Amino acid sequence: VPAGLAVRVARADDAEAIARIHNEGIAERVATFQTATQHGPEIAKEIERGRLVLVAELDGTVVGWASVAPYDDAHEYYSGVAEATLYVERGARRAGAGTALLGELAVEAERHGCYKLIGKVFTSNRPSIALVRSSGWREVGIHRRHGRLDGRWKDVLVVELLLGDAREEG
Ligand SMILES: CC(C)(COP(=O)(O)OP(=O)(O)OC[C@H]1O[C@@H](n2cnc3c(N)ncnc32)[C@H](O)[C@@H]1OP(=O)(O)O)[C@@H](O)C(=O)NCCC(=O)NCCS
Secondary structure (H helix, E strand, C coil), X not given: XXXXXXXXXXXXXXXXXXXXXXXXXXXXXXXXXXXXXXXXXXXHHHHHCCCXXXXXXXXXXXXXXXXXXXXXXXXXXXXXXXXXXXXXCHHHCCCCHHHHHHHHHHHHHHHCCCCEEEEEEECCCHHHHHHHHHCCCEEEEEEEXXXXXXXXXXXXXEEEEECHHHHCCC
C-alpha cells in the first residue's frame, strides 16, 4: 500500500464522505445505471446494520469506498456470493486507492464467509476493467444491452474473484 494510504472498515460518520464520492461517480455517468442521488443518513444506517463497507484514506482524508451487496437475496444457497462496488474520488485516482480497497474487500468478504465476489462493469469503463484485471479477477462474459443509461444501451462485463476454499483448483 503506497505511503499515506490506508484502508479501514467504515464508521457511520464516514457516510457523508461516502455519499459525496458516490454522487460524484454517479454524475460522471461512467460506472453505474444508478442516477438517483445517494444520501448520507441512509448509508449510515446500512453501516450500522452491519453491511461491509470499507473506506480508503489518503493522508487522513476519505478518498474512496468499497462495499458488498448480496448477489441474490432470494436464495440462501447464493449467500456466499456478493457483488462488489467501489468508487474513488476523481482527484485521488491512480494513487493505488482502488487496488488497496479491492484487495482489502476480498480479505474482509472472505472473513464474512463469502466464497466469491462478482462485479458488473460497463465495457466502456476502461479504468475499472484495468483495475479488476490487475487485481486478479477473471472476466466471465459480457451481457449485451444490459440496461439503458440516459436512454443509451450499455454492455456490461461480468467479472469474478474466487475466495477461500473456492480458490482451490478443481
Ligand atoms: C475504477 C476506479 C475505482 C480505479 O481507482 P484508482 O484508485 O484510480 O485505481 P488504482 O490507482 O489502484 O489503479 C489500479 C490500476 O488500474 C488501472 N487504471 C486505473 N485507472 C486507469 C485509467 N484511467 N486508465 C488506464 N488504467 C487505469 C491501472 O492499471 C492502475 O495501475 P497503475 O496506476 O499502476 O497503472 C476509479 O477510476 C473510479 O472510482 N472510477 C469511477 C467509479 C468506477 O468506475 N467504479 C468501478 C465500477 S463498479
